Amino acid sequence: MTALAIPTTTGQRRLDVLVVDDDLLDRMAVERALRATSLDLTLAHADTAAEAVDLLQARPFDCMLLDFHLPGIDGLAVLQRMRSLHIHTPAIMLTGQGDEQLAVELMKAGAADYLAKQSLSPKRLAKAVLAAVQLKEAEDAARQAHAALQRQNEFAEMLVGIVSHDLRNPVNVILLNAALLERGAPLPPALRPCIERIKRSGHRANKLIADLLDFTQVRLGSGLRVAPVASDLHPIVEQMVEEVHQAYPDRSITVDRRGDGGGVWDPHRIAQVVSNLLLNAVVYGTADTPITVRIEGRADDVQLVVHNWGEPIPDALRDSLFEPLRQGPAAAGQGQGSIGLGLFIVRQIVSAHRGEVHLESSSERGTTFTVRLPRQGPVQAGADGA
Numbered sequence: 001m002t003a004l005a006i007p008t009t010t011g012q013r014r015l016d017v018l019v020v021d022d023d024l025l026d027r028m029a030v031e032r033a034l035r036a037t038s039l040d041l042t043l044a045h046a047d048t049a050a051e052a053v054d055l056l057q058a059r060p061f062d063c064m065l066l067d068f069h070l071p072g073i074d075g076l077a078v079l080q081r082m083r084s085l086h087i088h089t090p091a092i093m094l095t096g097q098g099d100e101q102l103a104v105e106l107m108k109a110g111a112a113d114y115l116a117k118q119s120l121s122p123k124r125l126a127k128a129v130l131a132a133v134q135l136k137e138a139e140d141a142a143r144q145a146h147a148a149l150q151r152q153n154e155f156a157e158m159l160v161g162i163v164s165h166d167l168r169n170p171v172n173v174i175l176l177n178a179a180l181l182e183r184g185a186p187l188p189p190a191l192r193p194c195i196e197r198i199k200r201s202g203h204r205a206n207k208l209i210a211d212l213l214d215f216t217q218v219r220l221g222s223g224l225r226v227a228p229v230a231s232d233l234h235p236i237v238e239q240m241v242e243e244v245h246q247a248y249p250d251r252s253i254t255v256d257r258r259g260d261g262g263g264v265w266d267p268h269r270i271a272q273v274v275s276n277l278l279l280n281a282v283v284y285g286t287a288d289t290p291i292t293v294r295i296e297g298r299a300d301d302v303q304l305v306v307h308n309w310g311e312p313i314p315d316a317l318r319d320s321l322f323e324p325l326r327q328g329p330a331a332a333g334q335g336q337g338s339i340g341l342g343l344f345i346v347r348q349i350v351s352a353h354r355g356e357v358h359l360e361s362s363s364e365r366g367t368t369f370t371v372r373l374p375r376q377g378p379v380q381a382g383a384d385g386a
Helices: 024-035 049-058 075-084 100-109 122-183 192-219 233-247 267-284 342-352
Strands: 015-020 041-046 063-067 091-095 113-116 229-232 253-258 262-265 291-297 301-308 356-362 366-374
Touching: 015 024, 015 049, 015 122, 024 041, 024 063, 024 122, 041 049, 049 063, 049 075, 063 075, 063 122, 075 091, 075 100, 091 122, 100 113, 113 122, 122 192, 192 233, 192 342, 229 233, 229 267, 233 253, 233 262, 233 267, 233 291, 233 301, 262 267, 262 301, 262 366, 267 291, 267 301, 267 342, 267 366, 342 356, 342 366
Parallel strands: 015 041, 015 063, 063 091, 091 113, 253 291
Antiparallel strands: 229 262, 291 301, 301 366, 356 366
């Protein structure tokens, strides 16, 4: 008989099949049909459900052919028993006659297939066994791949968290010593730019560390911690604009303030949003064009709008731009110390405040990020991000 051409590793090894039937004649008929197939099989049999479960727990089987009517128990109960014991052997149910409603119930309960005894043939049995085993192999492979990926992600996230914590102390020591040098004896003019570069690099490193810690927090499922208090977006923006301007004195940043900027937010987290959007505009905007920031207080929310001129963001990147470790193509070689977490963290913080962030970008109008913050902010302190 010609073997069925189903792509699976089963064609390269012997299959262990368990036949469970209390009727000796029926069981022998099933075993004869199996031996008449082209499959390389090792057969075992059981007369009762209890004996079958003992065998399944004792050693692995590739497939089980299970009679629906067994002494004191039916096939549904056997499947449920297997599930409770975490036995994942694919089961093909055999019945005396076809019943579509029963077939549906059995498949829902986890049966791999359902065959009527009177219609059994070697070809049909071989096809059912191969399909059941192939499906099980595919599920096992997917489960193993998922577990391996999860282990890799957990290790990477743990490593990021550890590195972030361990890096913070030496960076703070560098910044502290730079500040002491500034406050100490008068420095030669040639050294002052060096101290400024040390400070800028230290602050940039601290920002990268903070981004990595936030990223780890989100990926490990705890979400970003926020501590909402009565805040005003106007002074938060002014402070962040001043800090960015100090780091990039050659960039022009204008601020347009409209209406009431008050709301219940975490001011430190909102400052992160403003800083990340401003730095994004610095990195990707054209150097000789202004960056515009607008704060607009409305009835129920406050909008923050950050605009820059420059190359538009390609459509293909827009959907993924707020995902972690993603950058626009213009960032290459900019030397800004970015690892592609800024916009990801922006969205996480805004989501934690029940807000929204939108992007518009074109060559005619430039690039605009619009953040909408409900005045009430998070429902409670410690709300998680999306």
